[in-house]
Amino acid sequence: MTGRLKLAKSVSVVLSTFSVILIAAGSGAHAQSEIIKSQVIGAPPEASNMKLVGSNDLQARSAYQPTIHHQGDRWIAYIGHHGGTDDIPDPVNPMTGKAEPNGTSIVDVTDPAHPKYLRHIPGQEGKYESGGAQMVRVCDGKQLPKGDKNAVYMLRTFGSEAHEIWNVADPANPSLITRIDGLKDTHKNWWECETGIAFLVSGAPDWRTRRMTQIYDLSDPAHPVKIRDFGLPGQEPGATGAVPTEVHGPISAGPQGNRVYFGYGTDKGGFVQIIDREKLLTGPKEPTPDNLRFPEISRMPMSAFNGAHTTFPMLKMPIAEFAKDKDGKERDIVMIVDEEILNECAEPRQMVWFADVTVENRPMVISSYTVPEASGAFCDRGGRFGSHSSNESMAPVYYKKMAFIAFFNAGVRALDIRDPYHPVEVGYFIPSITAATDKRCVKIDGKDRCKVAIQTNNVETDERGYIYAVDRANTGLHILELTGPARAVAGLPQ
Amino acid sequence: MRRWLLTASVVAICTASALAGYQHVRSNGDGWREIAWPFPRDAWPAGRAFRCATEACGGEVEVYVRPKIGFCNCDSGVADDDEVDRVADLDLMSERFVPLAPGGVIEVADMAGRLRSYDLRMQDGSRHTAVGIAVSKHCDLLVAVAKGRGEAGGVQRAALEFLKSIAMKKWMTAAIDGG
Numbered sequence: 001m002t003g004r005l006k007l008a009k010s011v012s013v014v015l016s017t018f019s020v021i022l023i024a025a026g027s028g029a030h031a032q033s034e035i036i037k038s039q040v041i042g043a044p045p046e047a048s049n050m051k052l053v054g055s056n057d058l059q060a061r062s063a064y065q066p067t068i069h070h071q072g073d074r075w076i077a078y079i080g081h082h083g084g085t086d087d088i089p090d091p092v093n094p095m096t097g098k099a100e101p102n103g104t105s106i107v108d109v110t111d112p113a114h115p116k117y118l119r120h121i122p123g124q125e126g127k128y129e130s131g132g133a134q135m136v137r138v139c140d141g142k143q144l145p146k147g148d149k150n151a152v153y154m155l156r157t158f159g160s161e162a163h164e165i166w167n168v169a170d171p172a173n174p175s176l177i178t179r180i181d182g183l184k185d186t187h188k189n190w191w192e193c194e195t196g197i198a199f200l201v202s203g204a205p206d207w208r209t210r211r212m213t214q215i216y217d218l219s220d221p222a223h224p225v226k227i228r229d230f231g232l233p234g235q236e237p238g239a240t241g242a243v244p245t246e247v248h249g250p251i252s253a254g255p256q257g258n259r260v261y262f263g264y265g266t267d268k269g270g271f272v273q274i275i276d277r278e279k280l281l282t283g284p285k286e287p288t289p290d291n292l293r294f295p296e297i298s299r300m301p302m303s304a305f306n307g308a309h310t311t312f313p314m315l316k317m318p319i320a321e322f323a324k325d326k327d328g329k330e331r332d333i334v335m336i337v338d339e340e341i342l343n344e345c346a347e348p349r350q351m352v353w354f355a356d357v358t359v360e361n362r363p364m365v366i367s368s369y370t371v372p373e374a375s376g377a378f379c380d381r382g383g384r385f386g387s388h389s390s391n392e393s394m395a396p397v398y399y400k401k402m403a404f405i406a407f408f409n410a411g412v413r414a415l416d417i418r419d420p421y422h423p424v425e426v427g428y429f430i431p432s433i434t435a436a437t438d439k440r441c442v443k444i445d446g447k448d449r450c451k452v453a454i455q456t457n458n459v460e461t462d463e464r465g466y467i468y469a470v471d472r473a474n475t476g477l478h479i480l481e482l483t484g485p486a487r488a489v490a491g492l493p494q
Numbered sequence: 495m496r497r498w499l500l501t502a503s504v505v506a507i508c509t510a511s512a513l514a515g516y517q518h519v520r521s522n523g524d525g526w527r528e529i530a531w532p533f534p535r536d537a538w539p540a541g542r543a544f545r546c547a548t549e550a551c552g553g554e555v556e557v558y559v560r561p562k563i564g565f566c567n568c569d570s571g572v573a574d575d576d577e578v579d580r581v582a583d584l585d586l587m588s589e590r591f592v593p594l595a596p597g598g599v600i601e602v603a604d605m606a607g608r609l610r611s612y613d614l615r616m617q618d619g620s621r622h623t624a625v626g627i628a629v630s631k632h633c634d635l636l637v638a639v640a641k642g643r644g645e646a647g648g649v650q651r652a653a654l655e656f657l658k659s660i661a662m663k664k665w666m667t668a669a670i671d672g673g
Contacts, residue, residue, distance in 0.1 A: 126569065127568075127569070128568060128569075129567075129568065130567075130568070130569045130570075208576045208579060208580070209576075209580070210567075210580075240590075240591065240592040240593065241585075241589050241590050241591055241592070242584070242585035242589035242590075242591070243576070243579055243580045267564075268537035268538075268565075269536075269537050304535075304536050304537035305537060341564045342563060342564045346563065346564075347563075347564070442672065443670075443671050443672030444672050445671065445672065446667075446668075446671035446672070
C-alpha cells in the first residue's frame, strides 16, 4: 500500500462528528488551531513542517526498530516487529498466502513515494513483546573486518530467545547465517560495523536480571566470538540483595570515541552509565562485582519516574552560545529518551532529556522536551502518550542538528537540537489511523475501555534526509520529509 | 444545580464506601491495623501498610502491599525467584537481603505468582525475616512484603492469612482492575 499525500497547509483540519474541537493557544510548531480529541479513519494526518512522502502497511504488523541501509544503488528499510495481537496472532503474508508470526519486514524505499515490500522473515511465535523480532541492525560485509565482501549482514533478535544474523545482499531472498540462542528477553542491540563488536542485549539464564548485555565479536558474522557478559554489580549470577535496574540498550561511540553509553530502565528508575569501551572489551571478564565496576566511568541517575530507553551520544557539539567562552565551547551531549509504557497517561510523563557529559564524572541534565499535552488532548486520545525512541543514524544530514522523536499518539516530533541547552520543536507529523490500526485499552472497574489512536513507536532517518516512522498499533510505515523552516535547520535545500 | 447535587451524591457514596472498606481492614479482629506508608516516594505510587502485634501473628509483623501497573511480563507472569527478588519491594527496607530457600508458587486474590523468604539485614545491623510476594494479572503486578522477627514460616503464615482476608482481597482486586 503506497501513496503520496501533499498537504496544502502545514496544519491539517479534521472535522468529524467524533472529534472534539477546541480552540488552543500556543506558539511554535506545536501550536494547533484545533485540538483533535480522537482520530477517525479517513481524516488527514496532522502535520507541521513535515509531510508524508509514501507509506506501506507492513502487512499490519506491530513495528519496532527501522534501520535504513544504502545497499548498492538501492535504499532498503529493515523493520523489526513485535509479536502479533490477541485478535490476529499471526497475520497473513499476502506474498506467501500463509499466516506468519511477526518477524522482519524488508522494504525497498529507493523511491520513497513508492516503497516496495520485498520480504517478510517470520519471527518467534508469540504476542506483543513476547514474540516477533523487534531489533534490527545492518552492516556491509565490506566494512566488517572479516566479513564476506559481497554480503550484507542483518543482525536481528528472534523474539526474546535468540539473536540471528542473515545475509541480505539480495534483500528479497535473505539467508540465515548464524544464531546465538538459549537466551531470554533479547532486545535493543548495537553493532559497530567498522569493528564488528556487538553489544547484544540479552537475558542470560543465570543472571538475576531480565536483561543484561552480552558482548560479541561479530567481525566474522559466520563465526561469532563471545567476549564477555556485562551488567551491574548485583545482577550477576550468585549475587544477593537488591537487583539494580535492567539495561535497555547501549550505543557505542566506537573505538575513536572509546565510550559506550548504556541506558537503564525503561520508564522507571533509570540512569545513564558511561563506560570505557576499551576497558570493557579487554578488562577482566569474570562477572564479579569488581570486574563489572572496572570499565565504569560514571553513572547519572535519573528521577525514579523515568527510564532511559535510548541514550544517543553527540560528542564535541559546538554550542553557539558558548562560542566566545575561553573554555567549554564544545560539549559532549547525550540525548536520553524515556519510554512511555502505560496507556492514557497512567504514569509519570516519559520524555526527552539532554545531558551534558563533557565532564564525565559529573554528568548533568541540562534541558528537556515533551509534547505539550494540551496541544492535542493526547491523554484522552487513547494509547500511549509520551516518548519512546529517537532516530539513531549519525549521518551528517541531521546529526547534532536535528533529532526525531517517536511520541506514540503524538506522532513524530522534529527537534532543533543545535543548542541542546534549549531544544526547540520545529515540526511534527501524526499519521492518520487506518482500518488496520489496533485498539488500545485501559481497565475501568475491571472492564476494558478501548480507543484507537496512532502509536508511532520508532523512527529512523537515512542519509538523504527522509524520516521513517513506524507504528506499534499496526498502522505501518510512514516515510516523511521536512518542509518549510524545518528544512533550513538541517541545511536542506528549500 | 442538579449536576452539582448528582456529583456530590456520587462523591459521598464513594467516600462512604471507601471508608467502610478502610475501617474494616483497620479494625479487623485479628489484630491488624493500618499504619502510614513508611517509605519515601519512589517510582511507584505508595501502597498500604499494616501492622499486627498480637500473639495471633506470632509477634510483630508488618505487611506492605501495592500494585505495580504495567510491570510484569504479560505472558509468563512471575516466572521465577529472581523476579521476586527484583520486584517485591524488599529493597524499600534494606538492599541487603539473602534468600533463605527457593521460593514457591502462590495465589493471592485469584492472582498467581511466587513467594520467597529472606534474611533481611537492616541498616542498623539488626536482622529480620522477610517474605516477598509477587503475583500478577495480565501485565500488572501486585507485590507485598512482610517483615517480622519470628521464624519465616510464622511471618509467612500471618501475612498470607491477612492478605487472603476478604477486605484485602477486595482492595487488591480493585487496585489491579482500575477500580
